[in-house]
Amino acid sequence: MQNNNPISQLIKILNALPGIGGRSARRIALHLITNNNTGLLQLSDSLKNIHENIKKCEICNNIDTISPCTICSSEKRDKKTICVIADVMDLWAIERSSSYKGLYHILGGILSAIDGVGPDDLSIDRLVNRIKSEEVTEVILALSATVDGQSTAHYITDKLSEFKELKITRLAHGMPIGGELDYLDDGTIITAFKSRLSI
Ligand SMILES: [Zn+2]
Structure with missing residues (x-):
């Protein structure tokens, strides 16, 4: 698979997360891709939502x-x-x-x-x-x-x-x-x- 292939990119992003090795990254990517696309869409919606709405608490840093x-x-x-x-x-x-x-x-x-x-x-x-x-x-x-x-x-x-x-x-x-x-x-x-x- 080429490096600029979207699936390779997804695996690379997952692999960069804490505690996720190459094999786990490939398994998660495959699960997301083959799970009738709902897993992938839910994940992308959730990430977009977090990116747009997350804040650090001005009092406690939560x-x-x-x-x-x-x-x-x-x-x-x-x-x-x-x-x-x-x-x-x-x-x-x-x-x-x-x-x-x-x-x-x-x-x-x-x-x-x-x-x-x-x-x-x-x-x-x-x-x-x-x-x-x-x-x-x-x-x-x-x-x-x-x-x-x-x-x-x-x-x-x-x-x-x-x-x-x-x-x-x-x-x-x-x-x-x-x-x-x-x-x-x-x-x-x-x-x-x-x-x-x-x-
Ligand atoms: Zn707080």
Whole structure:
């Protein structure tokens, strides 16, 4: 098959996605093409819709079709609690577990000397401003139990030490050492939230 062939191009695009190797890319492409064309059309409509409507929440950095996002603008969420997470995948994992009803703050990554990620690359100043301007009483640091995740948690704890009344907690039991939040099952996330510890 030639490289400029539309099928080759589709396979190439799929192959560039995270976690999709050449064989999976070919299988997905074949499935989309042979599934009476509906799969392909649904996918193209969905991608077009996302491209046209997706926004980053001006408050918490979540991605949604509105800003402030559905969570930040919901009356049902506990506005006194902010859960600090590295990225949107973590928010999805926690929401799947239905164990948390507060708000979020997405940092956009974690501190990493190796990857050259410093405090200015993360949304930490905005978190501090939120605590100044919103009526927050607890911040939950739900960061991965890796060295970088924990040094990020320490850095944020230091930054928030000026707020004497603020309770700062972190996830506890169930978080395996070296564990990524997104890989945990729902039950583990629920346990980790219930048994969070004060820092
Ligand atoms: Zn939001």
